Amino acid sequence: MTDNNAATPKPGGKRLELTLRSLVLGCLLAVVFTAANTYLGLLVGLTFASAIPAAVISMAILRVFRTSTIWENMTVQTVASVGGAMSSIIFVLPGLVMIGWWLEFPFWQSVAICILGGILGVTFSIPLRRALVTNGGLPYPEGVAAAEVLKVGSRGAEQTESAVRENKSGLWIVVAGAVVSAGYSLLVAGRVFAGEAAKFIKLPAALGGGATGMGFGMQFALLGAGHLIGLTVGLAQLFGLILAWGIAVPLLTSPDTVTWLTAHGIP
Structure with a gap:
């Protein structure tokens, strides 16, 4: 009762x-x-x-x-x-x-x-x-x-x-x-499992010749955080990931961009 x-x-x-x-x-x-x-x-x-x-x-x-x-x-x-x-x-x-x-x-x-x-x-x-x-x-x-x-x-x-x-x-x-x-x-x-793995690749010249990378990390803390922040915030983070590593990093690391930045005195 x-x-x-x-x-x-x-x-x-x-x-x-x-x-x-x-x-x-x-x-x-x-x-x-x-x-x-x-x-x-x-x-x-x-x-x-x-x-x-x-x-x-x-x-x-x-x-x-x-x-x-x-x-x-x-x-x-x-x-x-x-x-x-x-x-x-x-x-x-x-x-x-x-x-x-x-x-x-x-x-x-x-x-x-x-x-x-x-x-x-x-x-x-x-x-x-x-x-x-x-x-x-x-x-x-x-x-x-x-x-x-x-x-x-x-x-x-x-x-x-x-x-x-x-x-x-x-x-x-x-x-x-x-x-x-x-x-x-x-x-x-104890190195029984790999906590994370990353791979960096160089894009072909047809795509600008820049570089980007891809990483994967398995942590239960991230699973818990994903459950707490919800789908909307998770999708926002996914969009930011694609924008950063799929667009910004290849553009900033392409030879043409590096040459232009160097010519204008931008390190």
Whole structure:
């Protein structure tokens, strides 16, 4: 039988929201998602939103406690979703090196930038919340989806047995995927399998005489990222791949282009 009152505070009672277990679990998930986002961002140049996966994991774990509430799950997913935001620093710091402002990565200066950036983000979110969220009329599809996931999966009147089973199976899928991915990475590190393969070719003179390449990498992290970003973003990346390696690189490496660039003093 479903406990319909677990997520609703009794009159005069105390609502469980900011608890030690929610903070600890949220911080652990934030560390995991930040590390995953940082690695994936440096590898393929994109990060994924962690609010919904964090909500699913949170509900599956906190269901062990009979007193867990939807507000605790909301706290966990809010803290864990910081992983997607903080990992964006991987695009800022390399940009400072690329434009010549930095020649190295000073550790404490980088830490200070991250801390100040986080404080500014939280500070600006307070006055801008009413303008952008409350009265903005924006759909925020990820936020709406995370709210629906929390409502149907947390303890309370709106939870369903199918959602409970789905949360449990989702947690086991996450654990099994992590174990399989770690095992495969160990096998690749031990050179049992080839992690990636690349082939560079020179085009015939009829096609400009340029060069291009083709690479293939097998990583479970990329499979997971592809599942999270969806078909639309995946097709956009495929179009960018074709545009870069099928058109731009052959044109820029053709002898005629190299000769023209050299004649105009462009390295």
